[in-house]
Amino acid sequence: MLSDQEREILLQEQQQRYLRQSNERSLSRIRRLRVSHAYYVSVLLLLGILQVIGLAFFTKGFLLSRQVLPNIATCLDEQGQLDSCLHASPFDKTVILLIDALRFDFVIPVEESKANTNYHNNFPILYNYFINEPENSLLLKFIADPPTTTLQRLKGLTTGSLPTIIDAGSNFDGDTIDEDNLIAQFHSSKKNVAFVGDDTWTALFSPFLYSNLTHPYDSLNVWDLHTVDNGVIEHMMPIxxxxxxxxxxxxxxLGVDHCGHRYGPEHHAMKQKLNQMDTVVQDLINSIDDDTLLIVFGDHGMDSTGNHGGESQDEVESTLFMYSKKKHFGRVDNSSYDIGNLGKNYRSVNQIDLVPTLASLMGIPIPFNNLGSPVKEVFIGPESSDDMNYAKVNYLTSQQIDNYRKTSAELSQDEEVNKLFQDIKTQWEALKFDHSKEDIIKFNENASNYQKVSLEKCKAKWAQFDNVCIAIGIFLIFIALLLLIIYSKMIPSVVIAQLNPQFISSTIAIVLVYTLLSASFSIIFKPESIPLLWSIWFGVAIGIINGMLAPVMDRYSVPWLVSQLAENLIQNGWTYFALVLIVLHALIFTSNSFIIWEDKIVAFWIGTFGVLAFFKSFKQEENYKKLIGGYHSVVLIFLTRIASSIRFCREEQGDKCFTNFKITWWSILLLYVSAIILPISIKYFYRISHSYEGAAPFWISKGLRSMMLLTAVMWTLEYVENDEYLNSQLNVSAVLFKSVRITLARVVMSISLIASNIIWSMGPICVRLEIETKPNAPRKANFIGYGNVYGSTYFLFVINILSAILLVNKPLGGLSLFILINQILTLLELVDLLDIRNNLISVVIMGLLGYLHFFTSGHQATLAAIHWETGFLLTETIVFPFTHIAIALNTFGPFIIVGLCVALLSLWKIPPTAKPISLISKIVENSTSLLIYQLCLTLSTLIMANHFRRHLMVWKIFAPRFMLNAMILIVLNVVLTLITVGFASGTVIKRWYKMFGGAN
Structure with missing residues (x-):
């Protein structure tokens, strides 16, 4: 018989043993949760690597490239005689002024009825000299070969070669150009080249520039209109x-180009820059002597938004002006210089034609890789009758092109072009002994034809694609899609978390084996299409595929997996609708017209979902749910319509679209309005689930509002600084404006991305403990906000990232994001009401919202639509990584927000669960569903871009769309794998699991 004391001791020991066992079970569950979470992240990471490798292979095969020949031209002919240069140089010195982005209609007269006062008729000096001194000057339309970017244009202007997207053997990432070029030829000919301006020249030509007279300036700060130009004026005139x-x-x-990028051509600052250029050219003309040639030209134009990079008429049409104080220039045909409608009828030459022209004028060898033709007006004399001099230049140019073609293995076998050269060579030999004017004219026609045919043949030859790499890329993306479907839709939800503990190590081992095999194959057989490095990447991809398929095929048969797909994927009519949307979105890329109007199509689909949700809501049993569902459906439709009214049109949309995406006073005002309304709106959604407690009021009403107001103030300063009237009235230093603006931007960015996330990771909660006391009854504890503990806490993290993205978006872009957040919260309520949180349709609509607001935040699937200027919100110059982060957040902000919020489909309005692994698996399933959707679109763009690779619009529409989809896929993989699943959702679930101990 135990005494009372012994029973008490025994009872305490049992309680302690129970507590220890309970703690051990809890720790064991937490360890399993961490391990399972790590497995999910590992699987997503491996699949992401596979996708990136697939994109890399397709890109390598699709983006055109050519091999640059290292040969250097000399004045020696085949017999070693000095007969390959025009030695009687008419000029001793040359002054070259490159005005970046000097569009042709900037320099010709335009009728007042058709003119824009800020960029027309403000740079008249070139045209005036051309008309008043025709024998001393020449004005031509200067046609650039796309892509119309400065680096590619400088290459064409100095080498005479054609650009492709990737030039094998010639690196333009800041390295010295290793292709024969004018600057190198000047240096070899003992001519000193002085330089002032854009530091791209020193990056490309530094060994060939005269260091004592070289003054480079930082070129990439597109918000700085004056530093480079003032530097050129300061140094060039004294030199x-x-x-x-x-x-x-x-x-x-660079001022004209930067003005276009920052404000567009219609801004008053453009008038000031063109007036300044007019003055600079006049000063140069006044300063040169009779033996100096002045050349003024642009490297490209700009579109209506001030951007460039594509192949629209406004982007490729630039200006070439030459002037000499002695009479030198002739005319081809006066009717060829008819200005016409904004210069559309004016005579034009290719930019690469400057290379043989300038080389011949200066008596140096024509660069070896040149494909340009000499400009006829420069060599026929002021009487336009010196056809023999033009013939000699024509022959020297043709001879250089023939030397180049014979040296190139890919060009030398073209018998048609070779015969053309042999014919003009024979004619030239005959002209040396006996010639008439008719013979010379005939020779010049044949030589010009040879140069033209050679150029066209080269363009066709270099438009070649690597079909092997393209096929590998498409294959790997297809397999990645298949693996994503298997892991997210076919395997039971918790199997990934229960994979063999050796899964990662065995996969790595398989990857190493295949990598070694692939590398060995490359070393032994040396395939031309896939060199060693690419063979290694291919081995990694095959290793990942085998490593991920092995545990699946070991456990499940193919028929069983297919049955699981049908069972898990097809849930109800909503799923069929989601599949239809995915298929339709993928089919958009089969037509350039559909791609052009993708923004409107996406808005229509979201509106269609809103209409269906409206009718579906009225099938709810409870009346209040019918009303709430109908209300949220109407709000979603209304917000979609409002968002789609923000338009940034692409050129192909023509007069059917009017761009209103501009920084105006009313867009600035809307920033302040949204800073007041958005926190109130979020507060409303929080109060639906009683979650506006704890940290929520401070985070939303104070933190978010403060960041949005500071962002609004920053953009106000930007607007005032660049408004002509306000600037003149306030009379505040531009330096002060810039200093305050950059300081505000840095404060907002540092708080949003660093300080707030550190605090968030420490565990802010959106619940309140309420103790209920009643007479003669035990006290009762109630957690207010318990029903949305995951979603309310997670959304605070979304707010942090949102604040940073709002900062780098222009005012109307900020309004678009304001609408996006309200649409996402509305969608979450509909998803909960209609019970579709795990249905494919919820993910597809979330993805469509990302695309809608990509377009409505001022973007299009074109290179010219990238807002490069936002990279200078945080710094005055390019500083890694701040400049790059700003541009990335601006461009992909809507997709980043959508990628973060896809977790809320599983977390919003649910209480703590005793099965956290299952909850993580649902988040992973929705995340992979978003990746499946994006992979379907990406695969379609790869196939269609390859199918239409000879289409007239391939580089204008299909290729940019494929590149955009590829970048979105990479961004979503990073966000979903490392942030949504890897950090944010895992942090929230683990935190609440520890706090509530798995209680339901």
């Missing part, structure tokens, strides 16, 4: 007037 050490003087001015 021209006082120094005798130079033979060629180059100035590269």
């Amino acid at each position: 021209l007037k006082e120094s005798k050490e130079w033979d060629v003087l180059v100035g590269h001015m």
Whole structure:
């Protein structure tokens, strides 16, 4: 018989043993949760690597490339005689002024009825000299070969070669150009090249520039309109007037280009820059002597938004002007210089034609890789009758092109072109002994034809694609899609978490084996299409595929997996609708017209979902659910319509679209309005689930509102700084404006991305403990906000990232994101009401919202639509990674928000669960569903871009769309794998699991 004391001791020991066992079970569950979470992240990471490798292979095969020949041209002919240069150079010195983005209609007269006062008729000097001194000057339309980017244009302007997207053997990432070029030829000919301006020249030509007279300036801050131009003026005029050490003087001015990027051509700042250019050219003309040639030209134009990079008429049409104080220039045909409708009828030459023209004028060898033709007006004399001089230049140019073609293995076997050269060579030999004017004219026609045919043949030859790499890329993306479907839709939800503990190590081992096999194959057989490095990547991809398929095929048969797909994927009519949307979105890329109007199509689909949700809501049993569902459906439709009214049109949409995406006073005002309304709106959604407790009021009403107001103030300063009237009235230093603006931007960015996330990771909660006391009854504890503990806490993290993205978006872009957040919260309520949180339709609509607001935040699937200027919100110059982060957040902000919020489909309005692994698996399933949707679109763009690779619009529409989809896929993989699943959702679930101990 135990005494009372012994029973008490025994009872305490039992309680302690129970507590220890309970703690051990809890720790064991937490360890299993961490391990399972790590497995999910590992699987997503491996699948992401596979997708990136597939995209890399397709890109390598699709983006055109050519091999650059390293040969250097000389004045020696085949017999070693000095007969391959035009030695009687008419000029001793040359002054070159490159005005970046000098569009042709900026320099010609335009009728007042058709003119824009800010960019027309403000740079008249070139045209005036051309009309008043026709024998001393020449004005031509200067046609650039796309892509119309400065680096590619400088290459064409100095080498005479054609650009492709990737030039094998010639790296333009800041390395010295290793292709024969004019600057190198000047240097070899003992001519000193002085330079002032854009530092791209020093990156490309540094060994060939005369260091004593070289003054580079940082070129990439597109918000700085004056530093480079003022530097050119400061140094160029003294060099021209006082120094005798130079033979060629180059100035590269950037103000016009930067003004276009920052404000567009219609801004008043453009008028000021063009007036300044007019003055600079006049000063240069006044300063040169009779033996100096002045050349003024642009490297490309700009579109209506001030951007460039594509192949629209406004982007490729630039300006070439030449001037000499002695009479030198002739005319081909006066009717060819008819200005016409904004210069559309004006005579034009290719930009690569400058290379043989300038080389011949200066008596240096024509660069070896040149494909351009000499400009006829420069060589026929002021009487337009010196056809023999033009013939000699024509022959030297043709001879250089023939040397180039014979040296190139891919060009030398073209018998048609070779015969054309042999014919003109025979004619040239005959002209040396006996010639008439008719013979010379005939020779010039044949030589020009040879040069033209050669150029066209080269364009066709270099438009070649690597079909092997393209096929590998498409295959790997297809397999990645298949693996995503298997892991998210076919395997039971918790199997990934229960994979063999050796899964990761065995996969890595398989990857290493296949990598070694692939590398060995490359070393032994040396396939041309896939060199060693790419063979290694292919081995990694095959290893990942085998490593991930092995545990699946070991456990399940194919028929069983297919049955699981049918069972798990097809749930109800909503799923069929989601599949229809995915298929239709993928089919958009089969037509350039559909791609052009994708923004409107996406808005229509979201509106269609809203209409279906409206009618579906009225099938609810409870009346209040019918009303709430109908209300949220109407709100979603209304917000979609409002968002779609923000338009940034692409060129192909023509007059059927009017761009209103501009920084205006009313868009700034809307920023302040949204800063007031958005926190109130979020507060409303929180109160639906009684979650506006704890940290929520501070985070939403104070934190978010403060960040949005500071962002609004920053954009106000930007607007005032660049408004002509307000700037003049306030009379505040531009330096002060810039300093305050950058300081505000840095404060908002540092708080949003660093400080707030550190605090969030420490565990802010959106619940309140309420103790209920009643007489003669035990006290009762109630957690207010318990029913949405995951979603309310997770959304605070979304707010942090949202604040940073709002900062780098222009005012109307900020309004678009304001609408996006309200649409997402509305969608979450509909998803809960209609019980479709695990249905494919919820993920598809979330993805469509990302696309809708990509377009309505001022973007299009074109290179020219990238907001490069936002990279200078945080810094005055390019500073890694701040500049790059700003541009990435601006471009992909809507997709980042959608990628974060896809977890809320599983977390919103649910209480703590005793099965956290199952909850993580649902988040992973929705995340992979979003990746499946994006992979379907990406696979379609790859196939269609390859199918239409000879289409007229391939580089204007299909290729940019494929590149955008590829970038979105990479961004979503990073966000979903590392942030949504890897950090944010895992942090929230683990935190609440520890707090509530798995209680239901």
